[in-house]
Amino acid sequence: EAGVAQSPRYKIIEKRQSVAFWCNPISGHATLYWYQQILGQGPKLLIQFQNNGVVDDSQLPKDRFSAERLKGVDSTLKIQPAKLEDSAVYLCASSLGGGELFFGEGSRLTVL
Amino acid sequence: DAKTTQPPSMDCAEGRAANLPCNHSTISGNEYVYWYRQIHSQGPQYIIHGLKNNETNEMASLIITEDRKSSTLILPHATLRDTAVYYCIVRQNDYKLSFGAGTTVTVRA
Numbered sequence A: 001e002a003g004v005a006q007s008p009r010y011k012i013i014e015k016r017q018s019v020a021f022w023c024n025p026i027s028g029h030a031t032l033y034w035y036q037q038i039l040g041q042g043p044k045l046l047i048q049f050q051n052n053g054v055v056d057d058s059q060l061p062k063d064r065f066s067a068e069r070l071k072g073v074d075s076t077l078k079i080q081p082a083k084l085e086d087s088a089v090y091l092c093a094s095s096l097g098g099g100e101l102f103f104g105e106g107s108r109l110t111v112l
Numbered sequence B: 001d002a003k004t005t006q007p008p009s010m011d012c013a014e015g016r017a018a019n020l021p022c023n024h025s026t027i028s029g030n031e032y033v034y035w036y037r038q039i040h041s042q043g044p045q046y047i048i049h050g051l052k053n054n055e056t057n058e059m060a061s062l063i064i065t066e067d068r069k070s071s072t073l074i075l076p077h078a079t080l081r082d083t084a085v086y087y088c089i090v091r092q093n094d095y096k097l098s099f100g101a102g103t104t105v106t107v108r109a
Helices: none
Strands: A005-007 A010-013 A019-024 A031-037 A044-050 A053-056 A065-068 A075-079 A088-095 A107-111 B009-013 B018-023 B031-038 B045-050 B061-064 B070-075 B084-092 B103-108
Touching (some): A005 A088, A010 A019, A019 A088, A019 A107, A031 A075, A044 A065, A044 A075, A075 A088, B009 B018, B018 B031, B018 B084, B018 B103, B031 B061, B045 B061, B045 B070, B070 B084
Parallel strands (some): A010 A107
Antiparallel strands (some): A005 A019, A019 A075, A031 A044, A044 A053, A088 A107, B018 B070, B031 B045, B031 B084, B061 B070
């Protein structure tokens, strides 16, 4: 079974530039999550989708972050404009609903 | 979600059992105890979860105290590949998974 796919694996940008991350969940998984993991900390949930609807985006900085999940499958997370403190690994996860979350390998963002 | 308390780090010897403690004294009746681990440069990986009873799978065993205020994850025969950060999380099913700082486990040869 193919796992959660994320791209790009690494991205370096300058502050005030924009960046987008893509996630393809496990086939059939209705729930999709984006997490932010700053070095030395545990992952923090940014947004949770159920199919193509948002379940929880309470910790998403909406002035600069946006996410969408068109057609209830793939998802993109965008940051515009980026700040230095956005340097982190962005993890995508999916689940059938409840229970086990399956994580991708993450996209590492460095903002200079 | 109830909060959990884990030691920041622990060492264990290769081939020996590793016992990872977790306190969750404010857990509510419908919250499960989940364990995930994160090996360096990878995404978190599910290990095991339970509600009241002890659970075992091919990776680990989960022992939950009768009052459910604490639990222990047991890796029966630790290998070098078990070196990782281990997260204990309490969560209602279908609810968000909130990670703390976890326990950094180092398995030494």
